[in-house]
Amino acid sequence: MVQKPAPDSTRRSEKSRRAIYDAALALVGEVGYTKTTIEGIAARAGVGKQTIYRWWPSKAEVLLEAFLDLSEQFAEAAAPEEQAEYGIPDTGDLAADLKNVLRLTVDELLDPRFEAPSRALTAEGVVNEQFGAQVIARLLEPQLQLYVRRLEAAQETGEVRPDIDPRIALELFVAPLAQRWIQRTGPITYAYTDTLVDYALGGLAPR
């Protein structure tokens, strides 16, 4: 394996990096993932394309970092400064807490700034296993862990049966919403996610 001499990241141009992020996100939104090209990103960012190839291996990775950066900006705007809030709030009412987080997710899924890049990253991950693992690890898994913790807390208070696997339980809420979004197989609304929580906690069979 021949390794390129690693570029010196201390000398990296922050301005170019930001311009590349902006250009990548804009292009994916405007012309779609398939039609955005590295040459196009470079031209739009006012950057030599070698600068992109120096720091990223593919357009998918450019977009992933651009998206992570965008997400960070939004997170800081929502929960300002260092006192960022982590975890799903625990008011003692599991159903209400879950409905609240899912409503936030609905908002995000409907935000046009997120739509195109999210779809691009998802699509690339479906077909490219290595990249998919990265998307899961850096984007999705941290979110899922929040559900696991909240459900474990609910098991201690008796709101969820102790024999339930939280890792599977969370999928009953999250996966249907994800599928509706991915496959466009139904409307994405608060009413829908509220219903999901009710069905999953209460079960489909009569009590």
Next chain:
Amino acid sequence: MVQKPAPDSTRRSEKSRRAIYDAALALVGEVGYTKTTIEGIAARAGVGKQTIYRWWPSKAEVLLEAFLDLSEQFAEAAAPEEQAEYGIPDTGDLAADLKNVLRLTVDELLDPRFEAPSRALTAEGVVNEQFGAQVIARLLEPQLQLYVRRLEAAQETGEVRPDIDPRIALELFVAPLAQRWIQRTGPITYAYTDTLVDYALGGLAPR
């Protein structure tokens, strides 16, 4: 809108059509969706590429028809001849019936002949709304309708609460399995799908 003179489908070469399906499926399996090209499919099929462009608008549509054709072959092999069986069996035990169908779905998801093309079609649909609608309508929706019918039958026998929306209820089984497969976020086993059915029917909260 200028419309090309539509080709005469009665004169279409059946041999070329089959060769193109085979080549497309083989290439997607061997080199991946991104790297399969129309020129590659044509060369492998021993066909002029104009023959592909004459009948299909994109490589995604070629693959969709190839996959539908493949699915038909399998369906005929499983339920031979004209007496094809439709619908989810109704033994009166909803949980058992659902577990059985989901096990069949697990088998299909793990079949290497299906994996690569399914992922390709899914990925393309995520990013290309028009194409996604086609995949849903021709591939997914017919399957989902079977669940709706079986759940409605279960409502009549009292196995499912009458106020439940079957369209949403089915997502509690199907979507988690789909997400695990799409995102590779956990193992796909009979034990897993069995658990999904138990959780969804019984609910997460104590009874």
Next chain:
DNA sequence: TTGACGAGACGGTGCGTATCGTTTCGCGTA
């Protein structure tokens, strides 16, 4: 002084279209 930078040249590949003969098939006639 050194290495990232913007710019752009380079050969290579696949795109989608156009245009070769060639082959196949439907249809009218013997």
Next chain:
DNA sequence: TACGCGAAACGATACGCACCGTCTCGTCAA
């Protein structure tokens, strides 16, 4: 039923174009 004609699909391949990923300039900033 057998034959022959014409039209259209066929395999092959050339075309211009866009983008790929690499390489090499001269410039500029740390």
